[in-house]
Amino acid sequence: xxxxxxxxxxxxxxxxxxxxxxxAFFLAPIFWIIVTPFSIRPSLAITLGKPTLSNFYRVFQNxxxxxxxxxxxxxxxxxxxxxxxxxxxxxxxxxxxxxKGRDLLLYVLILFxxxxxxxxxxxxxxxxxxxxxxxxxxxxxxxxxxxxLLPTSxxxxxxxxxxxxxTYEEAALVDGSTPLQVMxxxxxxxxxxxxxxxxxxxxxxxxxxxxxxxxxxxxxxxYPISVAIYSFFTEVGVPDIGMISAYxxxxxxxxxxxxxxxxxxxGFSFYGGLKA
Amino acid sequence: xxxxxxxxxxxxxxxxxxPAIVLISVFLIFPxxxxxxxxxxxxxxxxxxxxxxxFVGLKxxxxxxxxxxxxxxxxxxLLFVFGSAIIGQAGLGMTLSLITxxxxxxxxxxxxxxxxxxxxxxxxxxxxxxxxxxxKDFGTLNSLLNWLGFGKVNWFYDYPVLSIIxxxxxxxTAFSMLLFSAALETIPPSYLEAADVMSTSTWRKxxxxxxxxxxxxxxxxxxxxxxxxxxxxxxxLLTHGGPSFKTELLPIYIYRNAFRYFKIGYGSAxxxxxxxxxxxxxxxxxRLSRRSSK
Numbered sequence: 001x002x003x004x005x006x007x008x009x010x011x012x013x014x015x016x017x018x019x020x021x022x023x024a025f026f027l028a029p030i031f032w033i034i035v036t037p038f039s040i041r042p043s044l045a046i047t048l049g050k051p052t053l054s055n056f057y058r059v060f061q062n063x064x065x066x067x068x069x070x071x072x073x074x075x076x077x078x079x080x081x082x083x084x085x086x087x088x089x090x091x092x093x094x095x096x097x098x099x100k101g102r103d104l105l106l107y108v109l110i111l112f113x114x115x116x117x118x119x120x121x122x123x124x125x126x127x128x129x130x131x132x133x134x135x136x137x138x139x140x141x142x143x144x145x146x147x148x149l150l151p152t153s154x155x156x157x158x159x160x161x162x163x164x165x166x167t168y169e170e171a172a173l174v175d176g177s178t179p180l181q182v183m184x185x186x187x188x189x190x191x192x193x194x195x196x197x198x199x200x201x202x203x204x205x206x207x208x209x210x211x212x213x214x215x216x217x218x219x220x221x222x223y224p225i226s227v228a229i230y231s232f233f234t235e236v237g238v239p240d241i242g243m244i245s246a247y248x249x250x251x252x253x254x255x256x257x258x259x260x261x262x263x264x265x266x267g268f269s270f271y272g273g274l275k276a
Numbered sequence: 277x278x279x280x281x282x283x284x285x286x287x288x289x290x291x292x293x294x295p296a297i298v299l300i301s302v303f304l305i306f307p308x309x310x311x312x313x314x315x316x317x318x319x320x321x322x323x324x325x326x327x328x329x330x331f332v333g334l335k336x337x338x339x340x341x342x343x344x345x346x347x348x349x350x351x352x353x354l355l356f357v358f359g360s361a362i363i364g365q366a367g368l369g370m371t372l373s374l375i376t377x378x379x380x381x382x383x384x385x386x387x388x389x390x391x392x393x394x395x396x397x398x399x400x401x402x403x404x405x406x407x408x409x410x411x412k413d414f415g416t417l418n419s420l421l422n423w424l425g426f427g428k429v430n431w432f433y434d435y436p437v438l439s440i441i442x443x444x445x446x447x448x449t450a451f452s453m454l455l456f457s458a459a460l461e462t463i464p465p466s467y468l469e470a471a472d473v474m475s476t477s478t479w480r481k482x483x484x485x486x487x488x489x490x491x492x493x494x495x496x497x498x499x500x501x502x503x504x505x506x507x508x509x510x511x512x513l514l515t516h517g518g519p520s521f522k523t524e525l526l527p528i529y530i531y532r533n534a535f536r537y538f539k540i541g542y543g544s545a546x547x548x549x550x551x552x553x554x555x556x557x558x559x560x561x562x563r564l565s566r567r568s569s570k
Contacts, residue, residue: 087296128306
């Protein structure tokens with residue numbers, strides 16, 4: 001017994017010897033964003049001093065910063081609504097109807113969604129938007145991002161709907177409810193968890209996306225936060241670290257909040273791997 | 277009759293599917309096919325070939341094979357995938373999932389949330405974090421090293437590839453960690469309890485019980501993170517591909533050709549190569565996941 005216990009403590013100690021540097025590796029780069037937004041003399045160094053809110057104050061004074069916040073909300077909001085509604089309708093059919101070619105359709109979807117990344121397809125996506133007159137428009141960004149995010153959302157939602165028994169819908173229909181009543185009173189409440197998950201997933205992805213708006217938008221009045229953040233310079237032309245850090249923190253907060261909600265409601269394992 | 281107890285009939289079902297099919301066809305499938313054609317033209321964004329691009333056949337594709345910048349980008353992409361995905365993310369993800377395996381839920385969720393935090397922060401913010409972290413004169417890492425008695429290191433200049441590998445390991449470990457943690461949960465607890473009773477060594481437990489049971493998950497993970505890492509653009513925000521093309525990954529090389537030099541045709545040809553590599557990886561992944569679901 002004694003021998004086993006000694007071995008266990010040795011294992012415990014070596015566990016922490018491995019773990020502590022890894023935790024430090026993950027946390028060390030993050031301190032900067034927690035300290036710098038509140039710093040009087042913000043720089044790339046971590047400087048502690050009397051905390052100030054002046055950097056945030058300057059963010060709220062900046063026209064481009066505020067406009068970009070609105071643009072980000074528009075782009076993400078538009079993408080979330082489009083992806084969620086379109087995914088809900090299509091995954092309902094894909095789950096409930098067994099039609100010819102359904103499996104092939106699903107296979108093509110999963111194949112293209114993993115092959116055609118925004119990075120690999122940036123040139124044709126740019127050309128497509130150019131030919132459609134959607135360059136420098138938020139609609140182009142919304143449609144392009146939706147096309148990329150839809151397949152994953154459809155898969156998640158289809159899996160989710162597969163797990164809801166069809167008997168609820170059938171029973172209500174036999175009882176004489178109209179299809180529309182069944183849709184809104186029975187099906188939607190049952191599938192709301194799945195809908196919330198894909199809505200949040202789409203929000204986080206579209207909110208954080210840099211490349212698509214970076215190549216599709218031209219004027220700084222159209223930029224979302226991810227692109228506009230590169231336009232903050234001081235009078236002498238160097239990046240305005242104070243504003244950038246404060247803005248970064250504000251920009252990150254919604255994502256952290258969504259994460260905390262998902263973690264609390266579903267546990268992160270449900271979310272794991274779903275980041276496209 | 278069958279359809280009458282269904283919420284949507286055949287016709288309605290088609291209209292339910294239509295918006296998804298249109299959006300995905302236009303913004304996902306069509307670009308992937310169209311890129312093959314653009315890659316066979318000499319289209320540019322400015323100048324004479326912008327208005328009237330000519331069909332040049334396989335000329336762009338043949339040029340790729342003599343392009344030393346392409347080989348440079350391919351080599352750096354391979355190094356980046358090997359270093360940051362296969363060694364970094366999978367290695368660290370495995371380590372973390374083993375450290376938290378059969379531990380309390382509280383401990384597990386603390387360790388996991390640290391890695392998940394790095395994973396969910398928007399990429400632009402992450403880029404600023406790492407620019408500040410690795411800065412030669414003010415960076416946190418050099419301050420820490422200085423405190424430990426080491427000299428200053430000019431990370432982005434002297435170790436550019438290592439810098440973006442460290443960055444992407446930090447960024448993406450969470451996925452492998454979560455996948456491996458889920459895989460470990462599928463091992464029946466009795467296997468390891470039996471080994472505990474026989475006081476089997478930790479290494480033997482890992483080699484003889486854990487590894488064979490999660491092998492298929494490891495393969496799936498390696499394929500997925502290879503595919504994703506190959507398509508990562510964020511190092512551009514750290515180094516812009518420099519110094520002197522030393523961190524120019526294939527996606528950054530595509531960007532440089534198409535949007536800095538406006539060579540749309542040539543950029544499309546390189547895109548096609550990247551898409552084909554993605555296709556190969558995705559087919560392997562689909563085959564693997566099909567086999568395991570059977």
